[in-house]
Amino acid sequence: MLFSELGLGPDVLRAIEDKGYTQPTPIQEQAIPWVLQGRDVLGCAQTGTGKTAGFTLPMITMLASGRARARMPRSLILEPTRELAAQVSESFETYGKYHKLSMALLIGGENFSEQVKKLDRGVDVLIATPGRLIDLFERGNIMLNDIKVFVIDEADRMLDMGFIPDIERIVSKLPKSRQTLFFSATMPPEIRRLADAFLSTPQEVTVAPPASPAETVTQAMALVHDVDKRKALRHLLNTEEVKNAFIFCNRKRDIAVLQKSLERHGFNVGALHGDMVQSKRTETLDLFKKGEISLLVCSDVAARGIDVQGLSHVFNFDVPLTPDDYVHRIGRTGRAGKQGRAFMLATPDDTKLVGNITRLIKREIPMIAIDGLETAEFGDEDARPRRGGRGGASAGAGRGRPEPRARAPREERPAREERPAREERPVREERPVREERSARDDRPVREERQPRESLAAAEARRNSEPRRDRDRGGDRRRRRDDDDDDASVIGFGDHMPAFMLRSARPRPAPESIVEAADQGQEG
Template sequence: MTKFTDLNLNPKVLKAIEEAGYENPTPIQAGAIPAALEGRDVLGIAQTGTGKTASFTLPMITRLARGRARARMPRSLVLCPTRELAAQVAENFDTYAKHVKLTKALLIGGVSFKEQDAAIDRGVDVLIATPGRLLDHFERGKLLLTGIEIMVVDEADRMLDMGFIPDIERIFSLTPFTRQTLFFSATMAPEIERITNTFLSAPERVEIARQATTSETIEQAVVMFKASRKDREGTEKRNVLRALIDGEGDKIKNAVIFCNRKTDVDIVAKSLKKYGYDAAPIHGDLDQSQRTRTLDGFREGSLKILVASDVAARGLDVPSVSHVFNYDVPGHAEDYVHRIGRTGRAGREGKAITICSPRDEKALDAVENLVQKQIARLENPVKAAPARSASEEGEEGAKPKPSRSRSRSSSKSDSSKPAPAPVAVEAETPVTATPERVEQERPVSTSSASHGSSNNSSSKSRSRGGRRDDRRDDKVIGMGDHMPSFIALSFEQRRAG
């Protein structure tokens, strides 16, 4: 079996690797490091959690150990799609370069430009950045990319999903043609293939396992969920999530819950905290300092459940994550691979459970086609349970549904005095219309009564003005469940005329 000592790395780098507790490289590391040390371009394709970050940090540190950086002209550049991934790469450099005198700078959003400018002015060997913030510094005249010797693009497929490909192409055009390029991705979409053909020169292709596969150490399952009512979907879905968490019990050391929408991230986190779960949200709209505190707490173990958008699907390196819950099926099948890749890392066992509603079934089919396996179905843990308590349902079920079509005057009259006893339909008391109402409420003539039964004419007569103290609106067949008397009046006027 290959060891790190067999890879011609700098002795100081090997010392740092040993202190970190590693001895044998992963397959992607064993394939990419020798080619990178030779100065060749590398195209690395491997699933999440296989050690791609060390595949480029270790040879970069070894190659950059000799030489010095100049002000505003970094010697190497690492592009990452998210702040979290950039911060993780920076931590890797700190770990493996602690015995080598190399400087680094981290350019990400949510941090003061002044501090970043000061770091660049001193000169850095390694520049780690997100594309947007890097171009901001370049356009302000604070940065030159003409001294780049090694350029790394990490999680290129995520760059594509986030719309960074035009920025990546522009950044490539600003770097020297003689640079070495290390390009890593979990999947190879056609657009990614085009970029590699354009900007990489005879790369060493290192492909580990089939593209977009999931780790065999991850147990996968899906719960098919259908809400009892559309307006209860969110509440019932959160009930299912809590039941799944409770069902795993002590098996959950810590967990990541992924949602498709940022609003759902906040709602789910708030709901879990309300029910006593140790949970916190993280997504792109939060302040960077808050995101950092939340991630640090999750890594240190003081936070048990992290509710996240896909901003955390890449770059979240917590080796001991035991569970991943997909509150939604991701819209892009590739994101499923990266989400569940947060668990089962470095050969550990993990579990991923997905909740699938009817509108997500097509997305689930796409996921199963991508990973080329059918995901096991779990029984809905709250399928037989009502959405509300039995006492609540019993009380509400016993009450008739109140009419919503009464006039305001009727409602006020009913609330001010008790309802009169029902009057027999056949018995009709003649009513004399007042002069001021005679034009509006014409009495029913004998000819008009011939159009319907005596029952109908008598009930209509009462509803028009015969018994104003009754305040009852009678049902009219063909006009819905219930119709107020003032609407029927217009019909009867025309019929009477």
Template sequence: MNFKELNIIPPIMKALTQAGYTKATEIQHQTIPHILEGRDVIGCAQTGTGKTASFAIPILQLLDSSKHAPEGIRTLILTPTRELAVQIDENFKTYGTFLNLKHLAIFGGVPQGKQVAALNRGVDILIATPGRLLDLVSQGCVRLSHIEILVLDEADRMLDMGFVNDVKKILAKVPPKRQTLFFSATMPNDIRKFAQSILKKPKEISVTPVSSTAETVKQSVYFVEKNDKFDLLVHILGDQAINRSLVFARTKHGADKLVKNLIKSGIHAAAIHGNKSQNARQRALDDFKSSKIRVLIATDIAARGIDIDELPHVVNYELPNIPETYVHRIGRTGRAGYEGTAVSFCDREEKKELINIQKLIGFNMAVAIQ
């Protein structure tokens, strides 16, 4: 569906056209009309399907068209990681270029001074990680009494990361009369129950089940002993046709160790995970996007903020113990119509994880030969 058919106001249409947007994705054309009608929405869609635009565009339109705009923060978007907060903020900047609405991302891991100064200048749309938001609320720097729209983005990851109590504290501080939007890449029963407990007669929209992987991604698995994984990775990365590769490690320590050993082998690499400072994480991501480094090593939580349309190659250095995580990992490639390659390393201790993954996606991956 074309964006013009969604009754988007001219300033936002102009911004979308300038950014090269023409057709709405499935999650966008299904959710935007309901949000514009003021309904609560539960949206379930895989990473890379355009979830952010599906709530950012109608929020901008609703706030811009409001005839009585109170002072204070009018929309609050909760998201689990700093990378996602920055990414969402950038999207609001893109779509709201021609609107007079102020937005801000706040997150931990950096001094709060600049964030507080920006809050004092006035903000319409606040994108926040739960911990930093509660810190600033307790200091009296943030007031949530004028919230009209509340968004929980990547809700499954946020609750998995242990933010459930923080989210409940925040829910107690926002007005009960509000529009609530709940977006998640997966929707297990406990997540759905939580969503239904905080939304009012929500419209539930689900596109591209989590069990499916994009047809544009070529998937294969190497059976390899744990001690031989690094040599295999170096061998694969020796193919200079692979200009960028995102490699998933299970732990922060493992990610750092991989980077150290890759650099020793002459391969430019960096890691992105929760123990890195915000500046270090953003610098690594920027260097990867601009191809200053060929290899980015990521843990699953940090990887939620990686949004690159033309990423050709993903490596599962270690298989995840949650099958749905595999789908999210390889969903980083083969996006926006581009083809991608995803290879997985499986040692003898990981065969159970491989069986569960293949059961979820509905087929056996091709076995690659070293």
């Protein structure tokens, strides 16, 4: 079948001819007629089969008539990543160049004001990531009640990135009388549930087993020790005829380390991951497409939607944590019927991850050896991984794998010599019993205290004493007379403070004070 038989408009067919395409892919052949009829479509096909053109070509034909109003786009396409959104916008520019359709790209990392200006002028096609679309909607810069065609692309990736609640919120703002196109590379139960909720009597289109790699990709795997992975990668880059290649890592911090390592060995390499600013990501990807960078160390952000013409190789420096990611990674090569090669470096800790991949793709990945490096062996299926974040270890990579390496028996330890019995310590001699103290009756009996004089008598006697005798002494206490031991006692005890003695005696009359002073001068 030819594109001219699908019912597309003449201007779209003209743009397709300019690209050199004449025959549609299976997903395009089956999906385009249903989209042109206005039916909801549920499309499931492996990556690299042309799903993007499967909905962009009929949308351009349908939107050719009509005009968009300010802040009210006529169609909406949701993409999980900025790179995939940019890829779809390029597809609209390529196939819609003979149309006067307006388009806006709403992604993070770009200036708000420029995006708002495009929305104010009115757009026919709105391509957005969920987060930026919600931001502009909450600011009142966009209205979604005039959407005629709604597209959810890479729905399984949306699920992996946690965008499903945002998508449900966006769908609640859309009109019910719309056409919905739902495309995904895999169809897990959660995606099926969303499709049933969003679509109305959809036409399901499945052209290939879900999550199956293309037949045009040659796969191979090398099993090495973790410390030899960089050396194994350099060996493959030097021995293979690598025109350009993606090198995938699981962790962002490993991307920078691997990039610097390859640069030190003379390779022309760049980096791409989600933490980079959008301008730097776009610049790096443009340099790679132009051929100024031949190797791109990247995360799974490059596993979807990045279509590089003639990508020769894909290297999985780390085994993907999920088997679906393996299919998407190697799907970057071998596109549009061209041949591609994909290599994966596995370690003994990746036993379970490799087993999950082989079960998903229903085939064994051929094993290769690296010259100068020892070929490792898969670990025990029940053994735990020695590194965090790599998953457990179970299910081997395939049939005919080598048996797990047996552990050498431990040497028996020599028996410990018995310690000699402790020598009996001599019994301590008993201390002699202390002599009993003498009875209390032997103690000398205290002399009985003589009765104290009355308070009145003590005050009279104190008033008759000279003043200097009363105030003498640093501790301000009365001086005792040798012939009277109890002369200082007034109230209680022999140690009465001086201030109490002063406060206790009455203030002498003026005459008595004069007399006391005269007596002191005479003395």
